Amino acid sequence: MKTVFEYTRGMRPVTTTYCPGCTHGIAHRLVMEVLVEKGLLGDTIGVSPIGCSILSHDYMNVDMCESAHGRAPAVASGIRRALPNKTVFTYQGDGDLASIGAGEIIHAAHRGELFTTIFINNAIYGMTGGQMAPTTLIGQKSTTGVDGRKKEISGMPLRISELLATIDGAVFVERVALNTPANVRKAKKAIEKAFTVQQMGLGFGLVEVLSTCPTNWGLSPVDSMTWLEENMIPYYPLGNFRCPEEVK
Amino acid sequence: MEEKKLMKGNEAFAEAAIRGGCHLYFGYPITPQNEIPEYMSRELSKHGGSFVQAESELAAVNMAYGGALTGHNVFLSSSSPGIALMQEGISFMCSAEIPVVMLNISRGGPGVGGIQPGQADYRQATKGGGNGDYHVPVFAPASVQESVDLIYDAIPIAERYRNPVMILADGMLGQMMEPVTLPEHRAVRSEAELLAEKPWALNGHGDKRERMVIQSLHLKPEELEAHNMHLEEKYQSMRKELPKYQIKNCKDAEIVFVAFGTMSRIVNEAIDQLKTEGITAGLIRPITLWPFPEAAFDEIDPSTKVVISTELAIGQMMEDVKSAVAGRFPVELIYRTGGMVPTPMEVARRAKQILEAIR
Known part of the structure; x- marks a missing residue:
């Protein structure tokens, strides 16, 4: 009998603590499948900063370290400078990357650091319980904005991919979503390219992954997918913002 | 070389x-x-x-x-x-x-x-x-x-x-x-030598061992307490193994200064100045500030009149000096702050005033 699908050895055989319907599981698997397929699993070091996904090191079968809130790009820079022949990635949420770690991600991109960032954008703080993030949409309710985000008070949501695409050192920037099987396949392709860019030493790469947070959105897993499609994608358009010729 | x-x-x-x-x-x-x-x-x-x-x-x-x-x-x-x-x-x-x-x-x-x-x-x-x-x-x-x-x-x-x-x-x-x-x-x-010496270091598991994690988060309080107690054991070893200090004329000194870094060099000159005025003074120079070299204070002669914490800060080290002296001698302070550095003459003059007030 031919095996058509199996659990990737990039994931450890444990049950995750993520909420039902959370897309972290899909994103984890995509990253790990790419590392397995590229033969990089044994040569990779991952960085998991504060956020729900700090526990990703329990699930991903690679050497990993935790980092303080927002500092993963600085930590990854230090690792990559120490180990120029290894593969390094950060796996960061939007509260972490777009808010407290905005300085670190911009300057890692600016230096063209040779690591890959998987940026999970679910438009809210998950681990701390649903507070407003820089990426929270106008009108979207959060525990620090119970009437919904207002432009006059909190400004417009921050578009990280568009911002980073203006930086020369960020040679690969793509926004993907995990709401449909077709989009999941596209997400994997983008992650694969981002790691290729690192392997080729071309510069910094980031894949922004539009994700769901049913618990803090107050929606069912299925409704969350619909909400992502109807609300997030119009404001955060999917697609590639920067890609070097070598990996097109 | x-x-x-x-x-x-x-x-x-x-x-x-x-x-x-x-x-x-x-x-x-x-x-x-x-x-x-x-x-x-x-x-x-x-x-x-x-x-x-x-x-x-x-x-x-x-x-x-x-x-x-x-x-x-x-x-x-x-x-x-x-x-x-x-x-x-x-x-x-x-x-x-x-x-x-x-x-x-x-x-x-x-x-x-x-x-x-x-x-x-x-x-x-x-x-x-x-x-x-x-x-x-x-x-x-x-x-x-x-x-x-x-x-x-x-x-x-x-x-x-x-x-x-x-x-x-x-x-x-x-x-x-x-x-x-x-x-x-x-x-x-x-x-390879580095990894042999530091088996905890991350380098990729190379498909040869279990993946390793370096972490700071311990969500279970019993786990965090155990980790903190493990760290505390290391700190106890440091307290035993690291204290380092230098001591000068503490045997028959009326004044014992405590000073570190640049300030200790100024105090050394102040001691020479006081000697010309017939006052014997000594110096404890902590080389480790943590762990604070408390044992040095056992070397102070019982006849000493005063211990003076001498700092480019307003009595920050003095807290540790008082704790090490443990009530055996009066503890006083000479300081300059904000980037001002006293001259040896100034330290000697103020030390003399402190000594006279105590006598």
Whole structure:
């Protein structure tokens, strides 16, 4: 009998603590499948900063370290400078990357650091319980904005991919979503390219992954997918913002 | 090979770190330590290492954590407000048990303060500016030569305890020129040798072992308590093994000064001045500020009239001096602050006034 699908050895055989319907599981698997397929699993070091996904090191079968809130790009820079022949990635949420770690991600991109960032954008703080993030949409309710985000008070949501695409050192920037099987396949392709860019030493790469947070959105897993499609994608358009010729 | 040179403090400190085996340096411009990142940017790559100018001290300390968790030796330097920004990373590295050596070329505070020498980071360095139950050994050199030696020696100390180590040298030491004998270069270790010595270091599992994790988060309180007790055992070992001090004429002294770093050199001259006036004075010079060398205070003669904490800060070390003296002698304070440095005459005059008031 031919095996058509199996659990990737990039994931450890444990049950995750993520909420039902959370897309972290899909994103984890995509990253790990790419590392397995590229033969990089044994040569990779991952960085998991504060956020729900700090526990990703329990699930991903690679050497990993935790980092303080927002500092993963600085930590990854230090690792990559120490180990120029290894593969390094950060796996960061939007509260972490777009808010407290905005300085670190911009300057890692600016230096063209040779690591890959998987940026999970679910438009809210998950681990701390649903507070407003820089990426929270106008009108979207959060525990620090119970009437919904207002432009006059909190400004417009921050578009990280568009911002980073203006930086020369960020040679690969793509926004993907995990709401449909077709989009999941596209997400994997983008992650694969981002790691290729690192392997080729071309510069910094980031894949922004539009994700769901049913618990803090107050929606069912299925409704969350619909909400992502109807609300997030119009404001955060999917697609590639920067890609070097070598990996097109 | 050892080498004798006349060097500016900051440059000698950077050279000592390179000779000690520092492979990575992460820095950010801040006065009065700028010669260190400048020197590292020129020299470190000649020895196979890497220099990165970070976007902030916050990034620098986190880069240091990243570099050091691979087993490579990392050196960091900054000055007072920059060290304040690094506290997040220092607490984190203590928790994650990652060794780095840090140098604070301290200046006057609080806040942005000034750029002249100060010792008002004493409390920040010894009591911890970061959160949680942790300690960092702090060494306080009094000359360019001693700074060089302590930086060189701090590297294996940090490795041995898997803990950050700080050298607290004030701006005077960083900016002065003195003759210095530079130690020989430590042998460069191969990647395999490093990993054999530091089996905790991350390098990728190579499909040969279980994946490893370096962490600071312990969500279960019983687990965190056990981890903190493990750290405390290391701190207890440090308390036994690290205290270092120098003592001068404490046998028959009426006054015993306690001073570290630049201030101890001024006190030494004040002691000579007092001698010409018929007053015998001695000095306890803590070389480790944490652990504080309490044993030194047992060497004070019972006939001593007063112990004077002499600082470029307003009584910060005095708290530890009082604790070490434990009521055996009156403890007084002589200080200047904000970047002001007293002359030996000024210290002698004020010490004499204190002694007369006590007599």
